[in-house]
Amino acid sequence: MNKISKTLNTTNIRLKYTKLLAVFSFVFVFFSVCGAAEAATLYLSPSTGSYKIGQSFTVNVFVSSAEQAMNAAQGTISFPADKLSVASISKSGSIVSLWTQEPSFSAGTVSFEGIVLNPGFTGSAGKMISINFTTRAAGDAVVSFSSGSVLANDGEGTNILSGFGNARFNIESENQALPAPISTTPASSAKTPPAPMIYSSTHPDPNKWYNISNPRFSWSLAEDITGVSFLINDKPLSNPGPASDGLISEKQFENNIEDGIWYFHLCLKNSRGWGAISHFRFNIDARVPADFTINFSSKEELLKDGLKAKFSANDDLSGINRFEVKIDNYEMMLFPDSESKTYDLPVLDPGKHNVAVKVFDNAGNFTADFKEIKIEALDPPEIKEYSSELTTNSFLVVKGSTYPNASLEIWIQKNTEMPVSHKMNTDEYGNFVFIDEHKSEVGVYKLWIEAVNELGFKTEKSKEIFISVQESNLSKLKAVVTDLMVIVSILISSVLFLAFFVLFMIKKIKLSKRKLRKEVHEAEDSLEKAFSALYEDMAEQLESLEKIGSKRELTKEEEKIKKKFKDNLKIAENFIRKEIEDIEKEI
Numbered sequence: 001m002n003k004i005s006k007t008l009n010t011t012n013i014r015l016k017y018t019k020l021l022a023v024f025s026f027v028f029v030f031f032s033v034c035g036a037a038e039a040a041t042l043y044l045s046p047s048t049g050s051y052k053i054g055q056s057f058t059v060n061v062f063v064s065s066a067e068q069a070m071n072a073a074q075g076t077i078s079f080p081a082d083k084l085s086v087a088s089i090s091k092s093g094s095i096v097s098l099w100t101q102e103p104s105f106s107a108g109t110v111s112f113e114g115i116v117l118n119p120g121f122t123g124s125a126g127k128m129i130s131i132n133f134t135t136r137a138a139g140d141a142v143v144s145f146s147s148g149s150v151l152a153n154d155g156e157g158t159n160i161l162s163g164f165g166n167a168r169f170n171i172e173s174e175n176q177a178l179p180a181p182i183s184t185t186p187a188s189s190a191k192t193p194p195a196p197m198i199y200s201s202t203h204p205d206p207n208k209w210y211n212i213s214n215p216r217f218s219w220s221l222a223e224d225i226t227g228v229s230f231l232i233n234d235k236p237l238s239n240p241g242p243a244s245d246g247l248i249s250e251k252q253f254e255n256n257i258e259d260g261i262w263y264f265h266l267c268l269k270n271s272r273g274w275g276a277i278s279h280f281r282f283n284i285d286a287r288v289p290a291d292f293t294i295n296f297s298s299k300e301e302l303l304k305d306g307l308k309a310k311f312s313a314n315d316d317l318s319g320i321n322r323f324e325v326k327i328d329n330y331e332m333m334l335f336p337d338s339e340s341k342t343y344d345l346p347v348l349d350p351g352k353h354n355v356a357v358k359v360f361d362n363a364g365n366f367t368a369d370f371k372e373i374k375i376e377a378l379d380p381p382e383i384k385e386y387s388s389e390l391t392t393n394s395f396l397v398v399k400g401s402t403y404p405n406a407s408l409e410i411w412i413q414k415n416t417e418m419p420v421s422h423k424m425n426t427d428e429y430g431n432f433v434f435i436d437e438h439k440s441e442v443g444v445y446k447l448w449i450e451a452v453n454e455l456g457f458k459t460e461k462s463k464e465i466f467i468s469v470q471e472s473n474l475s476k477l478k479a480v481v482t483d484l485m486v487i488v489s490i491l492i493s494s495v496l497f498l499a500f501f502v503l504f505m506i507k508k509i510k511l512s513k514r515k516l517r518k519e520v521h522e523a524e525d526s527l528e529k530a531f532s533a534l535y536e537d538m539a540e541q542l543e544s545l546e547k548i549g550s551k552r553e554l555t556k557e558e559e560k561i562k563k564k565f566k567d568n569l570k571i572a573e574n575f576i577r578k579e580i581e582d583i584e585k586e587i
Contacts, residue, residue: 042075042128043165048168051170052173053172054134057132058130059143064125069119070121074113075112076147078144079142086131093340101113103129141170148161189272192270202216203215203284208363209318211286216250218250221249225247226247232263233263236279237265242274257284262281263279286363287315287317289359294357295310307344307346307348311357321360355372380451381459384400392470392471397435399434400432401431406451406459410424410449411448413447446464448465
C-alpha cells in the first residue's frame with residue numbers, strides 16, 4: 001500500500017506541476033513587467049578546462065537563488081556531439097526531492113526537471129545533477145543551456161530565472177601543447193621585454209594535476225634578448241633575480257620535484273634591462289590514492305536496495321577522480337567519484353564473483369584492489385499445498401509463496417522426459433496459485449520452482465515434490481469394456497474364420513471325392529474293358545482247346561492247362577471286382 005500511495009502522490013504532483021506550467025508562464029510575464037521577482041540563474045561548473053581526446057571529466061549543473069527560495073527547476077543543455085559524449089548522469093548530492101522528469105541524455109542534449117520540497121532552496125550553489133563527459137575530437141566544445149526555468153517557492157510558481165551560465169572546454173589532440181594561462185608582474189621600466197608566454201608540454205593546464213615530477217617549460221626569444229632568468233618555488237609571485245641562467249628557450253627539470261602546487265617564474269632581459277615577470281602554476285601529484293577500501297551490500301541490504309558497492313579512498317592533493325570496476329567477464333564500469341561513495345552494481349547470479357577495482361586520482365595515478373564477492377541465493381519458494389496423487393480427469397494445482405511481485409519458473413518433469421517450464425508472477429504479498437490447464441497423463445511427475453525477485457536476484461530451487469497420476473474409475477471401466485469388446489471381436493472373428501475354413505475344406509473334399517470317384521469309374525471302366533479283352537482272349541484259347549477236344553481226346557497236360565485257365569480267370573475276376581467295391585466304399 002505504501003508503494004501504491006507513493007506512486008499516486010508522485011503522479012498527482014507531476015500532473016499539478018504540468019498544469020501549473022501555463023500559469024507559471026503568465027505569472028512570469030506579469031512579474032517581469034511589475035519587477036517584483038528576485039533573480040535566479042542556472043550555471044555549469046567548471047566553466048572552462050583543457051582535456052585530451054578520450055579523457056573523461058565531470059560538469060556539475062548548479063542553481064543560484066540567493067535572495068529568494070526556489071522549489072522547481074528544469075533545463076535542457078546542448079553540447080557538440082562530435083566532440084563530446086555523455087558517459088553517465090549522476091543525481092548524487094542533488095537538492096532535488098522529486099524528479100518530475102528523470103535526468104536523461106541523447107546525442108547532443110541533456111534534460112532534467114525536478115522539484116525541491118518546501119521550504120525550497122536558497123543559496124548560490126544548489127547542485128542539480130552531474131554530467132560525466134568523455135571527449136571525442138579536438139577543438140572547442142561549448143556546453144550551454146538551450147532552455148530552462150527556475151520557479152519560486154511563493155505559492156504561485158513564479159519563474160525567477162534571469163540567465164544562464166555556459167561553459168567552454170578545449171579538447172586537445174595527443175601531441176598538442178597549448179599555451180596555458182599565466183599571471184604577470186609588470187616591468188619596472190618601459191621598453192624592457194614584455195612578460196613571456198610560457199608553454200609546458202608536461203603540465204599544459206595550470207588548473208589540472210599531473211603525475212609527472214620532471215616538468216618541461218618553453219618560451220620564445222626575441223632577437224634583442226640577452227638574458228633569461230627563471231625560478232621554481234611554491235609562491236604565486238616571486239622574482240627570479242637578476243642573474244641570467246643562460247640564453248635558453250626551454251628548460252627540463254631532471255630532478256624529481258616533490259608533490260604539491262608549484263610556480264615557474266620567468267623573465268627576460270634586453271639592453272634596457274629585465275622585463276615583466278611571468279608566473280606559471282603547475283601541479284604535481286605522483287602518489288597513488290591511499291586508504292582504499294571496498295565494501296559490498298549485505299544480504300539484507302541486497303533485498304532492500306539491490307547490489308551496491310561502497311568505495312572509499314583518500315588523495316590529499318589532486319583528489320579522487322573515478323573508480324573503474326571489472327566483475328568477472330562483464331564490461332568494465334566507470335563510476336565518477338561522488339559524495340556518497342556508493343554505487344549500483346549489476347545483478348549477479350548466486351555464487352562467487354571476482355571484482356577488480358581501480359581508483360584514479362585527478363593526476364592519473366591509480367591503485368587497484370581485488371575482492372571476491374559471494375552472492376547468496378535468496379530463500380527458496382515455499383510449496384504449501386498440492387496433491388501427491390491425481391487421476392487423469394483432474395488438474396494439477398500447486399499453492400505457495402515467495403517474494404512479492406517475483407517472477408516464477410515452475411518446472412514439471414514426467415518420468416525421465418525433458419522437464420517443461422511454466423512462467424507466472426506472484427502477487428504483491430508473494431503468494432501464487434499454479435494450475436496446469438492440461439490434463440495429466442498416467443505417470444510419475446517431479447515438480448520444483450525457481451524465482452527471481454523484483455530486483456532481479458535469484459532464489460534457491462524449491463524442494464522437489466512428486467505427483468503420481470493414475471487412471472480414473474471411469475477410465476478404468478472404459479478400458480475394461482474396451483478390452484472385452486476386443487476379446488469378443490477376436491472370438492467372433494476366429495469362429496467365422498474357422499467356419500469358413502471348415503466349409504472350404506468340406507467343399508474341397510467333396511470336389512476331391514467327385515474327382516476320385518470319376519477317376520475310379522474311369523479306372524473301373526478301363527479295367528473292365530481290359531479284363532473283358534483278356535477274358536475274350538482266354539475264352540478263345542479255351543475254345544481252341546475245346547475244339548481240339550472234340551476232335552480228339554485232350555492230353556492230360558492240355559486238360560490241366562484248360563482247367564488252370566478257367567480257375568485263374570475266375571480268381572482274377574473275383575479279385576478285381578472285390579477291389580473296385582472296396583474303393584467305392586472308401587469314397
